[in-house]
Amino acid sequence: MATVFLSIPLRRYTSGESSAEVPGATLRALVRNLNERYPGIAESLVNPEDADRLMPGLAAIVDGEPTNMGLLTPLDADSEVHFIPAISGGAAVSNSEPGGGERCA
Amino acid sequence: MTTTADRPAQEFKVVGSRPIRHDGVDKVLGRAQYGADLKLPGLIHGAVLRSPYAHAVIKKVDVSRAEAAPGVFAAISGDDMPVTAPKMVDMVEEVTNLKWSSQRVMAHGKAVYRGHPVAAVAAVDQNTALEALKLIEVEYEPLQAVISLEDAMKPDAVIIHDDLVGDHLGEKVSPTNVAEHTRTEFGDPEAAFAEAAHVLERTYTIARAHQGYIEPHSSTAFWSPDDKLTVWTTTQAPFGVRSNVATVLKLPLSDVRVVPMEIGGGFGGKIGLYMEPLAAMLSRKSGRPVKMTMDRKSVFDATGPGPGGQVTAKIGVDKDGKIVAATADIRYMAGAYPGSSISAATAGIFACYKVPNVRIDAYDVVINMSKTAAYRAPGTPQATFASESLISELCEQIGMDPMEFHLLNAAEEGTRRPDGPVFPRIGNVACMEAIKGSDHFKSDLGESSDGKLRGRGLATGYWNGGGNRSSVTISVNDDGVVSLVEGNPDIGGTRTTIAMQAAEVFGLPAHDVHPTVVDTDSVGYNDLTAGSRTTYASGQAAIEAAKQVVEEIKKRMAMIWETEPENVEFEDSVFQNKVAPDQRLTFKEAAGKLGQTGGPVSKTGTVNVRGSGGGSFAAHLVDVEVDPETGKVQILRYTAAQDAGKAVHPSYVEGQFQGGAAQGIGWALNEEYYTSPDGVMQNSSFLDYRMPTALDLPMIDAIVVEVPNTNHPFGVRGIGETSIVPPAPAVGNAIADAIGTRLYQTPMNPSRIMEALANKRNGQNGH
């Protein structure tokens, strides 16, 4: 079971819980399972126009490093996942093409 | 000077040496072609009319008289730009509203910063274009300019964008000038403060500061009648320009080709679009290639500095000086459109420390000034000015040596960064130890003459950097020299540092790898030259390509030696048949046999590197001398220690440390946007912006710390940015040590120092 840390905006779906233990072999599966437990939370995580990608402006940190495969990122049984705002304002990241979506602060 | 912690088992032949850079001769001869140096048949020159108001409705723009002037080929205004609907999109620089991305390069209906392009012309020469701008009629209705946090955030604030929907802790809010309010929280800081032995809270103000690259932006475009657009531009992000130009101009991505020119400095400020779409539209109208080069004033007025803002930080410690909690409230002014690196500030502000209980609020606020851009470790020097100044003052109050405080509380492998992720192996402590062991640290501050006051300051800093996508193609020539094709503009020696990593794989001298930076049609996708990623990530693509080349040549040698490829070994630049050891060919000899064994060998390495491997930490130590009669600060001595993982080319690593320190010193002492109440920058020239000259700085001792990065085959870390993070607080702490009172605001210029001294005499503290 991966541990998901939930940022403050996401906690309105979780009755204030700041983390959750959720199964999933990939980030996409994890989000699916998370959404079953906390209905609606996926709307804040998944790009409405491309279900393989994270919401624009959001980054996922898996085991200390940003993902580079978006929701397709594989997870380990004990992975730690953070959803946090992507760097904006010109930091060094491209979200513009498929395969991007990584955060690099 | 290099210190190495836990030297890796790896021994290097090329990596770690100091070859002359491959593009060096062209650059010292004046032959290198920068943006403005481009010559094309039929080239004409563009110029931009910019809004004199920071905030105004544009009621009418009439370019007809300009267009009819002798020598003028075309004129455009916002009316000529493709109409884009409001929609949130991922642009290369940021997630933003597509409509704003378009309007940012050319105002339509409203000007939201002084210098906002309103119209543009292309003419036979630069002066004709500039003169034609005078013929453009614009009718403005000036609006009140919003240029401070206070004005932007007050309840009845003038709203800059009616269509801005703010995200305030997940709630959608409109109308507002606060684009984003984020919070990260671990533990219970309030409870921890309540039990802390000592708590200190201070508020700091940090000025907008410009990247200050010496080369003004220059872009040339030719829109061919078959709707293929070529853009030659001085950019850190050729693939980003391709995608953003295509988006703004509604062209298919692959119909845009971007040719990166040599780039005369960027520091994050040459990522976004500025004149590329305008040059393209003027070219389309005129049928000619159009070159547009900014003047220096426009660079200051209309391109992105790093954001200014206000940071309130609070730290509590136990009786031993161990941090028990920290909070911060970070408010940055993004400029005319959202996006001011508040998440990097959140990640960076306490990253050097173990903080068990933390809460960080951050606000991204729009104001009527040019949109800020990335500036070397975007968002982090500002936040770190607060945290490192606060810690220095806290140490004073609890009577603890700052070096001991840093070592006691230093983040290390396994420490959770305040915004969540856990650090892998990092060089934070090693940098502190390097400073502690330096001659500078051990030296006496010395006595000053003429009543001047001396002080010493210490500060640390962190920047994560990134990995991401790179593609490098390596082709083997018959003579055993290899050509290397890459897509990252070389902003400070990266042709060489990338080539050196390939050379290391081949066992060839660095100069037997010939690197070329090519256009977007000529190499696979590359993310931008930024984020401290180029040597680190594109280097990995080069290593990958080189390894593929070696594997392919092994197959060829196996054909010649009539054995299996597994039997061919490659070591020390020699291929050898391990079954018949007298069958051996050097790389160069083998290269001559490729034609007859299946043809040329050319391989592309593509990578999508996850993260930076923990980022690069730094510690800086500075001695200053202050003239209490005039407020003048002189930097006497400066030492910068930073973790490079493994320095590929130590001279260019040192250069990054030194250059970042110099920029940070400028930010600390003099650099700012001095702005009138109506949002007009008063000091928009190199004369009055006051970047450090050679006479303002001492030699800057660079200590290259090497704690290998487990995320790179050679242990390399991205190092370009961290060096700008510690200088401002280090200088501030040194000034405080010298004059016995603190400044809570950058720039710490002479007038402010005199004011602080006067306040001290009157028994007032400046906070």
Add this chain to the structure above:
Amino acid sequence: MHPFTYVAPRTLDEAVAVLEQHGERARPFAGGTDVLVQLRGGRFDLDAIVDLKGVPEATTLDLNGSLRIGAAVPCYRIYEDSAVAAAFPGLIDAASLIGGIQIQSRASLGGNLCNASPSADGICPLIVHSTVAVVQGPQGERRVPVEEFCTAPGANVLGRGELLVALEVPAPDKGFGAAYQRFIPRNEMDIAVAGVASALTLGEDGATIASGRIALAAVGPTPLFAAKASAFLAGKPATPETFAEAGEIASTEATPIGDMRGTAEHRIELVKVLTRRTLAIALGRAQSNR
């Protein structure tokens, strides 16, 4: 930039004729370090630029007890002339710190005066040296004390067709010493936040100030002759106390504004400090000139 023609007269009369013909649409041109920047910045337009560097009277540097500095003589010629440097160290202070080396190859003290910037480094030292500006115009020559030459920021006494030909610096009296210092946040290339030129002439006893002159830069609409502080010096002992008091008086004559280069309060303080410091240097020079 509005297109202008370039005229390079060989005689003073020719220069005056061109300037008179164009009136405000023409300007004399020496180093160009101010006028070209102002033209590009759209401060004003010109139809003609009149290069004085081919006019002999404007390009001679003549030391004959007194010093005559042609209006177009660049700074480096002044400070690289060892005889001039030895006789007029107070002028060298300014000539060697205007701009950087590149600017000093071109910029002239005459141009600095005509540009009439309140913060000009070159004007205050000329004032304390009691320099006279030699002006040529359609009506012939007239002579203007430098302290009366600037009339407002960027404005001077030159009328239609008139140009500055040269600066005449009187031979220093025995016991005369002068110095100029400015304060800038960086160490080079900046415009003065404040500047002070001081001069004093020691009396026979070598300890009393017979007369003194103080001028202030960047603390008023023009470079200022600090009349009260100057008058105060006469008859006073040449001591740090006197210098400090002169600084206090000079600061009351300053009317600075606060701007991007410094606050008004800071400038007032700087006048005090720089007056004191320049008087001390001037004293040292005066003592070695007895």
Add this chain to the structure above:
Amino acid sequence: MTQQETPVRKVPVACTLNGQETEFLAAPYQSLLEALREVVGLTGTKEGCNDGNCGACTVSLDGRIVDSCLVLAAEVDGKSVDTIEGMAPPHGLHPLQQAFLEEAALQCGICTPGFLVAARALLEREPHPDEHRIRLWLAGNLCRCTGYDKIVRAVQSAADKT
């Protein structure tokens, strides 16, 4: 005020450019910098500010370094102009150019031509300047990449070798 009505004609300029007799036509309002880059085609001299505050456009005019943005092209008629393009001997490098390469004294390289031309003028006058003198002489040349450390060292190194 009336604006001049007749078009401003270009003026012929004959100068010695990097040792070669050179003639070109320039607009009378055109800077030497612009004429070098746009008319003569020598783009090694760079524009950084166009107001004399960065030194990127430094050239030597009759043996003195100047900011070519603050010189009119028409002024150099009959004079001698030396730019970065004339610094190296045929098929070689000037010792300063070599020192800049060896000391890694350039990062982006845009300021490098100006620094080289300025530093050459210094060493021609003063073969062995001290650090302060080098820094003072080069204070009119801005570099934003290096913090000047390696530039100063390169000038020292070139001075030591000559």
